[in-house]
Structures are given as C-alpha cells and as structure tokens.
Amino acid sequence: MVIATTKAAHSTADAPRGAPDSIAALLPSWRRSLAARRISPRTIATYTTSVEQLAAYLEAHGMPARVAGIRREHVESFVADLLTTKAPATAHNRYRGCQAFFAWCAEEGEVKTSPMERMKPPRLQDAPPPVLRERDLRAILAAAEKDRTFNGYRDAAILRLFVDTGIRRGELLGIDTPDVDLDEGLVKVSGKTGPRVVPIGATTVRALDRYTRARAKRADAADPALWLGRKGRLLETGLALVIRTRAAAAGLEGVHPHLFRHAYAHSMLAAGMQETDLMEVAGWKSREMVARYARSTRAERAIKAARALSPGDRMDEGSKR
Numbered sequence: 001m002v003i004a005t006t007k008a009a010h011s012t013a014d015a016p017r018g019a020p021d022s023i024a025a026l027l028p029s030w031r032r033s034l035a036a037r038r039i040s041p042r043t044i045a046t047y048t049t050s051v052e053q054l055a056a057y058l059e060a061h062g063m064p065a066r067v068a069g070i071r072r073e074h075v076e077s078f079v080a081d082l083l084t085t086k087a088p089a090t091a092h093n094r095y096r097g098c099q100a101f102f103a104w105c106a107e108e109g110e111v112k113t114s115p116m117e118r119m120k121p122p123r124l125q126d127a128p129p130p131v132l133r134e135r136d137l138r139a140i141l142a143a144a145e146k147d148r149t150f151n152g153y154r155d156a157a158i159l160r161l162f163v164d165t166g167i168r169r170g171e172l173l174g175i176d177t178p179d180v181d182l183d184e185g186l187v188k189v190s191g192k193t194g195p196r197v198v199p200i201g202a203t204t205v206r207a208l209d210r211y212t213r214a215r216a217k218r219a220d221a222a223d224p225a226l227w228l229g230r231k232g233r234l235l236e237t238g239l240a241l242v243i244r245t246r247a248a249a250a251g252l253e254g255v256h257p258h259l260f261r262h263a264y265a266h267s268m269l270a271a272g273m274q275e276t277d278l279m280e281v282a283g284w285k286s287r288e289m290v291a292r293y294a295r296s297t298r299a300e301r302a303i304k305a306a307r308a309l310s311p312g313d314r315m316d317e318g319s320k321r
Helices: 007-013 023-036 041-060 072-085 088-107 134-145 150-165 169-173 202-215 236-249 258-270 275-282 287-295 298-308 311-320
Strands: 186-191 194-199
Touching (some): 023 041, 023 088, 041 072, 041 088, 134 236, 134 258, 150 186, 150 202, 150 258, 169 186, 169 236
Antiparallel strands (some): 186 194
16 A cells, blocks of 8 residues: 655655654654663664664655654555555554654654554454463473573573563563562562562572572672673573573473563463452553453463362262261
8 A cells, every 4th residue: 555645745745864854863862762761672672663664665655754744644554564564463563663753753843743643553463472381381491400500590590580470571681689689589670660579489589599699600790780691781682592592492482581471470360369469560550461461361260260160069069068
C-alpha cells in the first residue's frame, strides 16, 4: 500500500535527509531523551530501528521528510506495508517505536500534534506465550551447575534468580552487589514500575553465595556490578549468550530470558498465589499483563483445580464418614 503525497505536501515537507527537522536529524536528541528517562538500551535500540525504517520507507516512496509534513496516512502506509511481509507482532513493535518518537516531537514543539494521535496499533494475534516446563528448567540449571568454573557459578546463580523471581532481564543486569541481602533472602531490583524487593529461596541464596565467593577472587571484584563478564558488568549480549549456551547444552533451542518470566508466572499461579500478590512481586501495574502470562497454562491449572475439587470424590468421602 503506497500513499501518493500531494504537491502541496511536497512543497512544505520535502527536505534533504540531513535537514534539521528531518527524522534522521532528530533521532540523536530523541535517543538521549530516552536514555535520560532510563529506558533500557534494548528498548531504545528497538525504537530507533522502528523510526529508521519509517524514515527509509518515506524516502523510498517520495513521502515527506520533515517531521512537520508527515501525516497519519504516511505512517499508516508504512505499517500496512510491514504487515505484508512481517508478523503482526513486528508491525506492532514498529508502531510503538514510531508512536513514542512522534509523541516526543510534539512535546519538544517539533510538531503541533503527533500524526499518530488517533491511530490504532495493528491487532495482535491472541497467541499465548510459550512456557518453559519444569523439566526444561531442571535441564538448563543442571547444564550450568555441573560447570565448576567462575562462569558456571555465575550462570547458575543467574538462572536460579530468573527461576525464583521472574525478574526482567534489565532488572537482573542492573543489580549491584549492595542490592543483595543473602541473610534475609532479598534482592532489590529497579524496573518499569520503579524499585522493588523480591524474595529468593534457599537454593538461590546458596547459588548466589557460591558465585559471590568466586567473584571476590576476581581482580575487578571492586566493580559495583553484581554480574561480571570478561570486561566488567555483564551486558545484554553476554546475558543472551549465557542463556543460549546453557539451553543448548540442555538440548533446548529458542530459549531467551523473558521465557523465565512466563514460567515464573505460571508456577506461582499454579501454586495458588493471588494475582494481586503476583503483580506486586513481578512488578506489573496491570491485571492485563498477568492475564496474558497466565493464558498459556490456564486450562492446565483449571483441570488440576477441578480434579482437586471433584464432586464425585467428595461424595464418596462423605459416604464413608
């Protein structure tokens, strides 16, 4: 789908790619604004890619280059084109990135109003997220725990913390050594909803204790970051490699950090945790997110609950008394 721009639009909106009010020229300022708001580097990269792709699309189709000349139909054309070749989730992510950019442009006075002000995002398929099963989690943990090196201790502690808390990858990577209280079994994390404290079990305390003892022997032990890689704080690429390597050793593919969050939500709900309590410890503001994570295994939990409350079994028990 290609929207033809009018002559009037061209006369006021066309500009070289490097013009001061073009997307390309404004991107660095926007990225700095996102960083100042403590948006995660991964989200900034995703948002930047989205807006860069929009700029490339507009340029390729002779559409306005100046942000003030970009209209709703231009962005809709871009999204519609994405939907012809990409998954709805990808188009949705690109939409969100562009939406954030134009909202910033409006705040900064680069445009009077965002061209996406009344736009609606692409509808996502209602597919529940995949869930790592207990056997998968055991296999991944075993792959790390048999490695009696510094990396093995670190990776086992990371995996245990993911399993025990369901924290986000950015929250895990942002933990500093003072944030961990092994005696109380508590870890302080900072995420989308602000700082919070998450409890950890005895096996995770043991894994973290083993790692911190190994960490204390490193030359860079004074670094405040809890998780150390080859050169200081472990970064997202390093964490991705940790998960991918340990999962591959367990014979699993396609495992990424966020799957542990799904598994945590299912495990806690299956154990009887109330949704409001899960929202608190997992750092969710909306029940909608809890519902999304719970949907994958809702039927499984319902069957388990129904079996436990079987009317026939209860009648038999009553007749025996």
